[in-house]
Amino acid sequence: MRVLVCPDKFAGTISAPGVAEAFAAGWLAEKPGDELVLRPLSDGGPGFVAVLAAALPAARRLTVPTTDPLGRPVEGEVLLDGETAYVESAQACGLHLLAEHERDPNHTTSFGLGPLVLAAVEAGAREIVVGLGGSATNDGGAGLLAALGAAPLSAAGYALPYGGAALAACESLGGVPRLREAVLVAATDVDNPLLGLSGASAVYGPQKGASREDVFTLDGALTRFAAVLQDLPTAPAGLAELPGAGAAGGLGAAVLALGGRVESGIGLVRRLTRLDDELDRAALVVTGEGSFDEQSLRGKVVAGVANAARDLGVPCVVLAGRVDAGRREAASIGVTEAHSLVEHFGSVATALTRPGDGLRELGQRLARQWSR
Template sequence: MRVLVCPDKFAGTISAAAAAEAFAAGWRTEKPGDDLVLRPLSDGGPGFGEVLAAALPGAALIAVPTTDPLGRPVQGHVLVDGATAYVESAEACGLHLLAEEERDPAHTTTFGLGPLVLAAVEVGAREIVIGLGGSATNDGGAGLLAALGAAPLDDAGYALPYGGAALAGCASLGGAPRLREATLVAATDVNNPLLGLHGATAVYGPQKGATREDVFTLDGALTRFAKVLETLPSAPPNLANLPGAGAAGGLGAAILALGGRVESGIGLVRRLTRLDAEIEASGLVVTGEGAFDEQSLRGKVVAGVATAARDAGVPCVVVAGRVDAGRREAAAIGVTESHALVEHFGSVAEARARPADGLRELGQRLARQWSR
């Protein structure tokens, strides 16, 4: 039997590649003669660069020194494939770069993404695809703009401090972004607008350390900053309400304001990894992520894989840390059945502490159930 194993990361516990390896190891213990094809995936968040590097073997991977959301040195990368460069924003802005007590979207910044984008510009990229997801920031891309040469300024013309809270005092941008006419593309499957009840701050701010009071403060600051972004000649009308503007704490809005566009992250990865052909050649597809919930049904990795499997007439099994999505809704996008590590272990703590063990054991069980 040919089994395609193509999970996303299990956020905070195990990478997509390690999850695929663990599940496959368990399956092979039971059915060593089966053909397991491993294709770790990402919809733009952590792992985006690794997945594309594996899918584009002729591309050049360039190491670029940069900074994390609190300004500390980290190593980032730019993947260059012809005239297109790929950047994973989480390498500079990721929540995984911070300890839990350091999470504070009022002060974290997207500045570190700037050196990665500028490095892509310097090597001559005409299109720069930026994977958005897993961010620790809520600054509307203000840090990125500062790194590109268009720093947010207050009424007196002084540069603002980094972080989302300072944007309440933003009056203008000081300078023009240094992009040399390169086009930016935001690869994301977050369709949230920038502001309001369904915006970047209200939906994702609490995951990044924002209190209830912080949410109101930061949303107000982004409301003011959105008006400044709209002064850029390349900014589209009604910027704050566009789908994807709220991705990665408002990084989507900055990219749109710079004349960029939003593209489905899993759609792009499906195309570059030739995933649909792999699905059609398989007898079973196994995908997964940390939490299979309602957000998963709206365009994330699991939804993209399940929909492609449904269209190809191939059964699709989801393995996840926990499963909160309804069976009927999951079946509608092509999920045949789903299994949770929390149920397997009987404990959230155990599921988070031993994801690889759980995935191996689920691989063994599903091999006995599904293999011909």
């Protein structure tokens, strides 16, 4: 039996390659004669560059020193494939880079993404694909713009402090972004606008440490900043309301304001990894992510894989740390069945500390159930 295993990461516990390898080890322990094809995926969040590097063997990886959401030194990567570069915002802005007590989107910054983009420009890239997801920031890309040479300024002409809250005092940008005509592409499957009840602050702010009061403060600050971004000659009309503008704490809005576009992250990864070719040859596809919930149904890795499997008539099994999506909703996107580590272990704590063991055990169980 040919089984395609193509999960996303389980955020905070195990990487996408780790998920695939653990599940495959369990399956093959039970059914060693089966063929398992491993294609770890990403929709633009953590793991984006690593997934594409495996799919593009001719591309080269360039290590770039940068900073994390609190300005501390970290290293990121640029993946160069001809005149196209791929960067991952989470390498500089990721929530996983902060301890829980450090998470505060009032002050965290997207500045660290700037050196990655600038390194891509210096390497000669004409198109820079920025994977968006898993961010600790809510600054509308203000930090990124500052790193590119267009710092947000107060009415008195002073550079504003980093973080989302300070943008309430933004009146202008102090320069022109240095992109040398390179085009930015935001790779994301988040379709949220920048502002309002479905916006970056309200939906994702609490995950990044924002209190209820912070959410109102941040949304108001982004409202002010959106008006400043709208003045850029490359900004599209109605910038704040566009799908994807709220991705990664508003980094999507900054990309759009710089004349860039939003593209489906899982769609791009599917194309570059030739996932549909593998789907066409598979008897079963197994995908997954940390939490299979309502957000998963709106276009993340699981939805992208399940939709493609459904169109080809291939059954699709979802593995997750926890499953909160209803069966009917899951079936509507092509999911045949879903299994959670929390249910498997009967404990959230064990699911978080022993994901590899649980995935191997689920692999064995599903091999007995599905293998011919």
